[in-house]
Amino acid sequence: MNPVYYLYLASLLFTIGAAGVLIRRNAIVVFMCVELMLNACNLAFVAFSRLHGNLDGQIIAFFTMVVAAAEVVVGLAIIVSMFRARHSASVDDASLMKL
Amino acid sequence: MSPLHPGGLDSAAALAASTAYHTSTGEAVQFWILGVVAVIGALCTVLMRKAVHSALCLAGTMIILAVFYLANGAYFLGIVQIVVYTGAIMMLFLFVVMLVGVTAADSLKETIAGQRWLAALCGVGFGILLIAGIANASLRSWNGLGRANAAGNPQGLAALIFTKYVFAFELTGALLITAAVGAMVLTHRERTERAKSQREQSEERIRAGRQLPPLPAPGVYARHNAVDIAGLLPDGTPSDLTVNKTLKGRGQIRDVSQEAIADLRALEQRSESRLGRERGEGTGKERRADDDAREERGKEEGVTR
Numbered sequence: 401m402n403p404v405y406y407l408y409l410a411s412l413l414f415t416i417g418a419a420g421v422l423i424r425r426n427a428i429v430v431f432m433c434v435e436l437m438l439n440a441c442n443l444a445f446v447a448f449s450r451l452h453g454n455l456d457g458q459i460i461a462f463f464t465m466v467v468a469a470a471e472v473v474v475g476l477a478i479i480v481s482m483f484r485a486r487h488s489a490s491v492d493d494a495s496l497m498k499l
Numbered sequence: 500m501s502p503l504h505p506g507g508l509d510s511a512a513a514l515a516a517s518t519a520y521h522t523s524t525g526e527a528v529q530f531w532i533l534g535v536v537a538v539i540g541a542l543c544t545v546l547m548r549k550a551v552h553s554a555l556c557l558a559g560t561m562i563i564l565a566v567f568y569l570a571n572g573a574y575f576l577g578i579v580q581i582v583v584y585t586g587a588i589m590m591l592f593l594f595v596v597m598l599v600g601v602t603a604a605d606s607l608k609e610t611i612a613g614q615r616w617l618a619a620l621c622g623v624g625f626g627i628l629l630i631a632g633i634a635n636a637s638l639r640s641w642n643g644l645g646r647a648n649a650a651g652n653p654q655g656l657a658a659l660i661f662t663k664y665v666f667a668f669e670l671t672g673a674l675l676i677t678a679a680v681g682a683m684v685l686t687h688r689e690r691t692e693r694a695k696s697q698r699e700q701s702e703e704r705i706r707a708g709r710q711l712p713p714l715p716a717p718g719v720y721a722r723h724n725a726v727d728i729a730g731l732l733p734d735g736t737p738s739d740l741t742v743n744k745t746l747k748g749r750g751q752i753r754d755v756s757q758e759a760i761a762d763l764r765a766l767e768q769r770s771e772s773r774l775g776r777e778r779g780e781g782t783g784k785e786r787r788a789d790d791d792a793r794e795e796r797g798k799e800e801g802v803t804r
Contacts (some may be wrong), residue, residue: 401522403638408532411629412706413541419622420545423615428550428596432557436541441566446573453642453713453752455655458573459664465583466671476595477685491777
Protein backbone atom coordinates (compact mmCIF):
# COMPACT_ATOMS: atom_id res chain seq x y z
CA MET A 401 0.00 0.00 0.00
CA ASN A 402 1.22 3.45 -0.92
CA PRO A 403 2.24 5.71 2.01
CA VAL A 404 0.32 8.64 0.56
CA TYR A 405 -2.99 7.08 1.49
CA TYR A 406 -2.26 7.68 5.16
CA LEU A 407 -1.39 11.28 4.32
CA TYR A 408 -4.61 11.64 2.35
CA LEU A 409 -6.59 10.34 5.30
CA ALA A 410 -4.74 12.68 7.66
CA SER A 411 -5.35 15.71 5.45
CA LEU A 412 -9.02 14.75 5.04
CA LEU A 413 -9.47 14.54 8.82
CA PHE A 414 -7.58 17.82 9.25
CA THR A 415 -9.82 19.50 6.70
CA ILE A 416 -12.98 18.20 8.37
CA GLY A 417 -11.69 19.50 11.71
CA ALA A 418 -10.83 22.91 10.25
CA ALA A 419 -14.26 23.20 8.62
CA GLY A 420 -15.82 22.23 11.95
CA VAL A 421 -13.95 25.00 13.76
CA LEU A 422 -15.33 27.49 11.24
CA ILE A 423 -18.87 26.11 11.16
CA ARG A 424 -19.75 25.25 14.76
CA ARG A 425 -20.47 27.84 17.43
CA ASN A 426 -20.62 25.69 20.53
CA ALA A 427 -17.24 26.25 22.19
CA ILE A 428 -16.98 22.60 23.30
CA VAL A 429 -17.56 21.27 19.79
CA VAL A 430 -15.09 23.79 18.37
CA PHE A 431 -12.58 22.43 20.85
CA MET A 432 -13.28 18.85 19.79
CA CYS A 433 -12.64 19.85 16.19
CA VAL A 434 -9.26 21.29 17.24
CA GLU A 435 -8.50 17.92 18.86
CA LEU A 436 -9.45 16.21 15.61
CA MET A 437 -6.98 18.41 13.73
CA LEU A 438 -4.22 17.59 16.22
CA ASN A 439 -4.95 13.88 15.85
CA ALA A 440 -4.81 14.12 12.07
CA CYS A 441 -1.37 15.74 12.36
CA ASN A 442 -0.27 12.92 14.64
CA LEU A 443 -1.34 10.35 12.06
CA ALA A 444 0.75 12.15 9.43
CA PHE A 445 3.73 12.22 11.81
CA VAL A 446 3.47 8.51 12.52
CA ALA A 447 3.14 7.70 8.82
CA PHE A 448 6.20 9.84 8.05
CA SER A 449 8.10 8.12 10.81
CA ARG A 450 7.50 4.77 9.16
CA LEU A 451 8.23 6.27 5.76
CA HIS A 452 11.63 7.51 6.82
CA GLY A 453 12.43 4.53 8.99
CA ASN A 454 13.34 6.47 12.15
CA LEU A 455 11.47 7.29 15.33
CA ASP A 456 11.70 11.09 15.31
CA GLY A 457 8.19 11.45 13.89
CA GLN A 458 6.78 9.37 16.71
CA ILE A 459 8.61 11.55 19.24
CA ILE A 460 7.03 14.67 17.73
CA ALA A 461 3.60 12.99 17.82
CA PHE A 462 4.22 12.13 21.47
CA PHE A 463 5.05 15.76 22.29
CA THR A 464 1.95 16.85 20.38
CA MET A 465 -0.13 14.58 22.60
CA VAL A 466 1.39 16.11 25.74
CA VAL A 467 0.73 19.64 24.51
CA ALA A 468 -2.80 18.65 23.49
CA ALA A 469 -3.48 17.32 26.97
CA ALA A 470 -2.27 20.56 28.55
CA GLU A 471 -4.28 22.58 26.04
CA VAL A 472 -7.46 20.62 26.76
CA VAL A 473 -7.11 21.15 30.50
CA VAL A 474 -6.72 24.91 30.20
CA GLY A 475 -9.25 25.28 27.40
CA LEU A 476 -11.97 23.38 29.19
CA ALA A 477 -11.29 25.40 32.35
CA ILE A 478 -11.76 28.57 30.29
CA ILE A 479 -15.02 27.20 28.85
CA VAL A 480 -16.30 26.33 32.32
CA SER A 481 -15.48 29.78 33.73
CA MET A 482 -17.00 31.41 30.62
CA PHE A 483 -20.14 29.36 31.13
CA ARG A 484 -20.31 30.39 34.75
CA ALA A 485 -19.99 34.06 33.86
CA ARG A 486 -22.60 34.22 31.10
CA HIS A 487 -24.53 30.93 31.20
CA SER A 488 -23.75 30.05 27.62
CA ALA A 489 -21.09 28.03 25.83
CA SER A 490 -21.60 29.73 22.49
CA VAL A 491 -18.57 31.45 21.00
CA ASP A 492 -20.82 34.26 19.78
CA ASP A 493 -21.48 35.38 23.33
CA ALA A 494 -17.80 35.63 24.24
CA SER A 495 -17.35 38.96 22.52
CA LEU A 496 -16.09 40.94 25.51
CA MET A 497 -12.98 40.55 27.59
CA LYS A 498 -14.95 41.06 30.80
CA LEU A 499 -18.50 40.53 31.86
CA MET B 500 -7.86 9.42 -5.29
CA SER B 501 -5.93 7.78 -8.10
CA PRO B 502 -6.49 10.56 -10.67
CA LEU B 503 -4.57 12.89 -8.38
CA HIS B 504 -1.50 10.75 -8.72
CA PRO B 505 1.24 11.75 -11.10
CA GLY B 506 1.14 8.66 -13.27
CA GLY B 507 4.29 6.86 -14.37
CA LEU B 508 7.05 9.42 -13.99
CA ASP B 509 9.86 6.99 -13.60
CA SER B 510 8.21 3.66 -13.16
CA ALA B 511 11.44 1.71 -13.18
CA ALA B 512 12.79 3.58 -10.16
CA ALA B 513 9.45 3.26 -8.41
CA LEU B 514 9.41 -0.47 -9.03
CA ALA B 515 12.91 -0.80 -7.66
CA ALA B 516 11.95 1.20 -4.60
CA SER B 517 8.71 -0.67 -3.99
CA THR B 518 10.48 -4.00 -3.84
CA ALA B 519 12.38 -2.74 -0.80
CA TYR B 520 9.40 -2.80 1.58
CA HIS B 521 5.99 -4.35 1.14
CA THR B 522 2.83 -3.77 3.10
CA SER B 523 0.43 -6.66 3.42
CA THR B 524 -2.97 -6.86 1.75
CA GLY B 525 -4.47 -7.14 5.22
CA GLU B 526 -3.19 -3.69 6.05
CA ALA B 527 -4.75 -2.25 2.90
CA VAL B 528 -8.10 -3.85 3.72
CA GLN B 529 -7.86 -2.55 7.27
CA PHE B 530 -6.96 0.91 6.03
CA TRP B 531 -9.88 1.19 3.65
CA ILE B 532 -12.48 -0.13 6.08
CA LEU B 533 -11.30 1.76 9.17
CA GLY B 534 -10.41 4.88 7.17
CA VAL B 535 -13.99 5.18 5.92
CA VAL B 536 -15.29 4.73 9.48
CA ALA B 537 -12.81 7.36 10.77
CA VAL B 538 -13.95 9.90 8.17
CA ILE B 539 -17.61 9.19 8.97
CA GLY B 540 -16.83 9.67 12.68
CA ALA B 541 -15.10 12.97 11.96
CA LEU B 542 -18.03 14.18 9.86
CA CYS B 543 -20.46 13.19 12.61
CA THR B 544 -18.32 15.12 15.11
CA VAL B 545 -18.85 18.24 13.06
CA LEU B 546 -22.46 17.67 12.06
CA MET B 547 -24.12 16.24 15.18
CA ARG B 548 -26.27 18.80 16.97
CA LYS B 549 -25.71 17.60 20.53
CA ALA B 550 -22.25 17.96 22.04
CA VAL B 551 -22.44 14.51 23.68
CA HIS B 552 -22.95 12.80 20.32
CA SER B 553 -20.05 14.78 18.85
CA ALA B 554 -17.83 13.65 21.72
CA LEU B 555 -18.73 9.99 21.25
CA CYS B 556 -18.12 10.15 17.49
CA LEU B 557 -14.75 11.79 18.12
CA ALA B 558 -13.85 9.06 20.61
CA GLY B 559 -14.58 6.46 17.93
CA THR B 560 -12.37 8.27 15.42
CA MET B 561 -9.56 8.46 17.98
CA ILE B 562 -9.73 4.72 18.68
CA ILE B 563 -9.47 4.04 14.94
CA LEU B 564 -6.46 6.36 14.76
CA ALA B 565 -4.90 4.33 17.58
CA VAL B 566 -5.33 1.21 15.45
CA PHE B 567 -3.59 3.02 12.59
CA TYR B 568 -0.70 3.94 14.88
CA LEU B 569 -0.35 0.29 15.86
CA ALA B 570 -0.44 -0.73 12.20
CA ASN B 571 2.31 1.79 11.46
CA GLY B 572 4.65 0.32 14.04
CA ALA B 573 4.03 3.02 16.67
CA TYR B 574 3.05 0.57 19.41
CA PHE B 575 3.75 2.91 22.31
CA LEU B 576 1.84 5.79 20.72
CA GLY B 577 -1.11 3.55 19.88
CA ILE B 578 -1.56 2.57 23.50
CA VAL B 579 -0.94 6.13 24.69
CA GLN B 580 -3.54 7.35 22.23
CA ILE B 581 -6.16 5.05 23.73
CA VAL B 582 -5.18 5.76 27.34
CA VAL B 583 -4.65 9.51 27.08
CA TYR B 584 -7.03 10.60 24.33
CA THR B 585 -10.05 8.33 24.57
CA GLY B 586 -9.50 7.59 28.24
CA ALA B 587 -8.63 10.96 29.72
CA ILE B 588 -9.26 13.77 27.27
CA MET B 589 -12.59 12.56 25.90
CA MET B 590 -13.84 11.82 29.40
CA LEU B 591 -12.84 15.35 30.39
CA PHE B 592 -14.85 16.60 27.43
CA LEU B 593 -17.87 14.54 28.48
CA PHE B 594 -17.47 15.81 32.03
CA VAL B 595 -17.55 19.42 30.86
CA VAL B 596 -20.51 18.70 28.56
CA MET B 597 -22.41 17.38 31.58
CA LEU B 598 -21.30 20.35 33.68
CA VAL B 599 -22.29 22.93 31.10
CA GLY B 600 -25.48 20.98 30.60
CA VAL B 601 -28.79 21.63 29.00
CA THR B 602 -28.47 25.13 27.70
CA ALA B 603 -25.37 24.31 25.69
CA ALA B 604 -27.41 22.98 22.75
CA ASP B 605 -26.33 24.67 19.53
CA SER B 606 -28.92 26.92 17.99
CA LEU B 607 -29.27 26.51 14.26
CA LYS B 608 -29.82 30.20 13.66
CA GLU B 609 -26.95 31.80 11.79
CA THR B 610 -25.62 34.99 13.32
CA ILE B 611 -23.51 35.89 10.30
CA ALA B 612 -25.38 35.53 7.01
CA GLY B 613 -23.98 32.75 4.83
CA GLN B 614 -21.26 31.88 7.33
CA ARG B 615 -21.92 28.14 7.12
CA TRP B 616 -21.58 27.96 3.35
CA LEU B 617 -18.54 30.20 3.31
CA ALA B 618 -16.93 28.05 6.00
CA ALA B 619 -17.71 24.85 4.09
CA LEU B 620 -16.31 26.42 0.94
CA CYS B 621 -13.12 27.43 2.78
CA GLY B 622 -12.82 23.89 4.12
CA VAL B 623 -13.23 22.30 0.69
CA GLY B 624 -10.73 24.71 -0.86
CA PHE B 625 -8.23 24.06 1.88
CA GLY B 626 -8.68 20.31 1.52
CA ILE B 627 -8.15 20.48 -2.25
CA LEU B 628 -4.97 22.50 -1.76
CA LEU B 629 -3.66 20.06 0.84
CA ILE B 630 -4.49 16.88 -1.06
CA ALA B 631 -3.22 18.27 -4.36
CA GLY B 632 0.03 19.19 -2.63
CA ILE B 633 0.44 15.68 -1.27
CA ALA B 634 -0.45 14.20 -4.66
CA ASN B 635 2.40 16.17 -6.23
CA ALA B 636 4.94 14.61 -3.90
CA SER B 637 6.43 11.34 -5.04
CA LEU B 638 6.02 9.12 -2.01
CA ARG B 639 6.02 5.58 -3.25
CA SER B 640 7.65 3.30 -0.73
CA TRP B 641 8.15 2.80 2.96
CA ASN B 642 11.54 2.54 4.56
CA GLY B 643 9.89 0.63 7.37
CA LEU B 644 10.62 0.72 11.09
CA GLY B 645 12.21 -2.72 11.26
CA ARG B 646 15.64 -1.39 12.20
CA ALA B 647 14.42 1.43 14.45
CA ASN B 648 12.08 -0.89 16.35
CA ALA B 649 14.63 -3.68 16.59
CA ALA B 650 15.14 -3.27 20.35
CA GLY B 651 11.43 -2.61 20.93
CA ASN B 652 9.41 0.49 20.15
CA PRO B 653 9.23 1.98 23.70
CA GLN B 654 12.96 1.39 24.17
CA GLY B 655 13.73 3.17 20.90
CA LEU B 656 11.51 6.11 21.88
CA ALA B 657 13.05 6.30 25.34
CA ALA B 658 16.55 6.33 23.89
CA LEU B 659 15.61 9.33 21.76
CA ILE B 660 13.57 11.19 24.41
CA PHE B 661 16.29 11.05 27.05
CA THR B 662 19.15 11.99 24.74
CA LYS B 663 18.28 14.09 21.74
CA TYR B 664 14.96 15.48 22.96
CA VAL B 665 15.66 15.70 26.69
CA PHE B 666 15.31 19.47 26.80
CA ALA B 667 11.92 19.40 25.03
CA PHE B 668 10.86 16.63 27.39
CA GLU B 669 11.67 18.74 30.44
CA LEU B 670 9.82 21.69 28.92
CA THR B 671 6.72 19.54 28.52
CA GLY B 672 6.95 18.73 32.22
CA ALA B 673 6.94 22.46 33.00
CA LEU B 674 4.04 22.90 30.57
CA LEU B 675 1.96 20.22 32.27
CA ILE B 676 2.49 21.75 35.70
CA THR B 677 1.58 25.18 34.35
CA ALA B 678 -1.56 23.75 32.77
CA ALA B 679 -2.63 22.04 36.00
CA VAL B 680 -2.09 25.24 38.02
CA GLY B 681 -3.81 27.30 35.32
CA ALA B 682 -6.88 25.06 35.33
CA MET B 683 -7.13 25.37 39.11
CA VAL B 684 -6.75 29.15 38.99
CA LEU B 685 -9.34 29.50 36.22
CA THR B 686 -12.02 27.35 37.79
CA HIS B 687 -11.47 28.25 41.45
CA ARG B 688 -13.88 30.81 42.79
CA GLU B 689 -13.43 32.56 46.08
CA ARG B 690 -16.65 33.11 48.04
CA THR B 691 -17.02 36.87 48.44
CA GLU B 692 -20.06 36.97 50.75
CA ARG B 693 -21.28 34.85 53.63
CA ALA B 694 -23.63 31.99 52.79
CA LYS B 695 -27.23 32.69 53.77
CA SER B 696 -28.55 30.88 56.80
CA GLN B 697 -31.74 28.85 56.66
CA ARG B 698 -33.62 31.44 58.70
CA GLU B 699 -32.62 34.26 56.35
CA GLN B 700 -33.66 32.19 53.38
CA SER B 701 -37.09 31.47 54.83
CA GLU B 702 -37.60 35.12 55.77
CA GLU B 703 -36.67 36.13 52.26
CA ARG B 704 -39.15 33.66 50.84
CA ILE B 705 -41.96 35.00 52.97
CA ARG B 706 -41.16 38.60 52.06
CA ALA B 707 -41.12 37.74 48.36
CA GLY B 708 -44.50 36.03 48.73
CA ARG B 709 -43.51 33.04 46.63
CA GLN B 710 -44.41 29.39 47.25
CA LEU B 711 -44.07 28.99 51.01
CA PRO B 712 -44.72 25.30 51.70
CA PRO B 713 -42.64 22.63 49.95
CA LEU B 714 -43.33 22.17 46.24
CA PRO B 715 -46.03 19.64 45.33
CA ALA B 716 -44.92 16.17 44.27
CA PRO B 717 -44.97 15.11 40.62
CA GLY B 718 -47.28 12.47 39.27
CA VAL B 719 -50.08 13.15 41.74
CA TYR B 720 -53.50 12.80 40.08
CA ALA B 721 -51.72 11.81 36.88
CA ARG B 722 -51.87 8.43 35.25
CA HIS B 723 -48.31 7.48 36.29
CA ASN B 724 -46.36 8.23 39.40
CA ALA B 725 -42.97 9.30 38.04
CA VAL B 726 -40.76 12.40 38.26
CA ASP B 727 -41.09 13.20 34.55
CA ILE B 728 -44.87 13.45 34.70
CA ALA B 729 -46.42 16.68 35.88
CA GLY B 730 -49.05 16.44 38.57
CA LEU B 731 -52.52 17.45 37.38
CA LEU B 732 -54.55 20.21 38.92
CA PRO B 733 -58.24 19.49 39.65
CA ASP B 734 -59.26 20.89 36.27
CA GLY B 735 -56.91 18.50 34.48
CA THR B 736 -54.13 20.92 33.48
CA PRO B 737 -50.52 19.99 34.36
CA SER B 738 -48.91 21.99 37.16
CA ASP B 739 -45.50 23.56 36.48
CA LEU B 740 -44.55 23.52 40.16
CA THR B 741 -44.46 19.73 40.32
CA VAL B 742 -41.67 19.04 37.81
CA ASN B 743 -37.97 19.76 37.78
CA LYS B 744 -36.82 22.79 35.76
CA THR B 745 -33.96 20.83 34.20
CA LEU B 746 -36.28 18.13 32.90
CA LYS B 747 -38.53 20.82 31.49
CA GLY B 748 -35.54 22.49 29.79
CA ARG B 749 -34.59 19.23 28.12
CA GLY B 750 -38.15 18.62 26.99
CA GLN B 751 -38.23 15.31 28.82
CA ILE B 752 -41.57 15.80 30.49
CA ARG B 753 -44.44 13.55 29.53
CA ASP B 754 -47.77 15.33 29.59
CA VAL B 755 -50.52 12.87 30.39
CA SER B 756 -53.24 15.41 31.13
CA GLN B 757 -55.17 14.78 27.91
CA GLU B 758 -54.87 11.01 28.30
CA ALA B 759 -55.95 11.22 31.92
CA ILE B 760 -58.99 13.30 31.05
CA ALA B 761 -59.88 10.99 28.16
CA ASP B 762 -59.51 7.96 30.44
CA LEU B 763 -61.69 9.55 33.05
CA ARG B 764 -64.32 10.37 30.47
CA ALA B 765 -64.25 6.82 29.09
CA LEU B 766 -64.61 5.43 32.59
CA GLU B 767 -67.52 7.73 33.30
CA GLN B 768 -69.18 6.77 30.05
CA ARG B 769 -68.75 3.07 30.73
CA SER B 770 -70.20 3.28 34.21
CA GLU B 771 -72.98 5.52 32.97
CA SER B 772 -73.83 3.18 30.14
CA ARG B 773 -73.92 0.23 32.47
CA LEU B 774 -76.06 2.12 34.94
CA GLY B 775 -78.09 3.45 32.08
CA ARG B 776 -78.70 -0.03 30.71
CA GLU B 777 -79.85 -1.23 34.05
CA ARG B 778 -82.03 1.81 34.44
CA GLY B 779 -82.82 2.16 30.75
CA GLU B 780 -85.05 -0.89 30.72
CA GLY B 781 -87.50 1.07 32.79
CA THR B 782 -87.41 4.68 31.62
CA GLY B 783 -85.80 5.53 28.30
CA LYS B 784 -86.74 9.21 28.25
CA GLU B 785 -85.15 9.92 31.58
CA ARG B 786 -81.82 8.53 30.36
CA ARG B 787 -81.85 10.62 27.21
CA ALA B 788 -82.44 13.77 29.25
CA ASP B 789 -79.54 12.79 31.48
CA ASP B 790 -77.27 12.33 28.46
CA ASP B 791 -78.16 15.73 27.08
CA ALA B 792 -77.41 17.40 30.40
CA ARG B 793 -74.05 15.63 30.58
CA GLU B 794 -73.11 16.70 27.07
CA GLU B 795 -73.89 20.29 27.90
CA ARG B 796 -71.76 20.03 30.99
CA GLY B 797 -68.94 18.58 28.89
CA LYS B 798 -69.12 21.50 26.46
CA GLU B 799 -68.99 23.98 29.29
CA GLU B 800 -65.92 22.25 30.67
CA GLY B 801 -64.29 22.38 27.26
CA VAL B 802 -64.94 26.11 27.04
CA THR B 803 -63.64 26.87 30.50
CA ARG B 804 -60.55 24.83 29.87
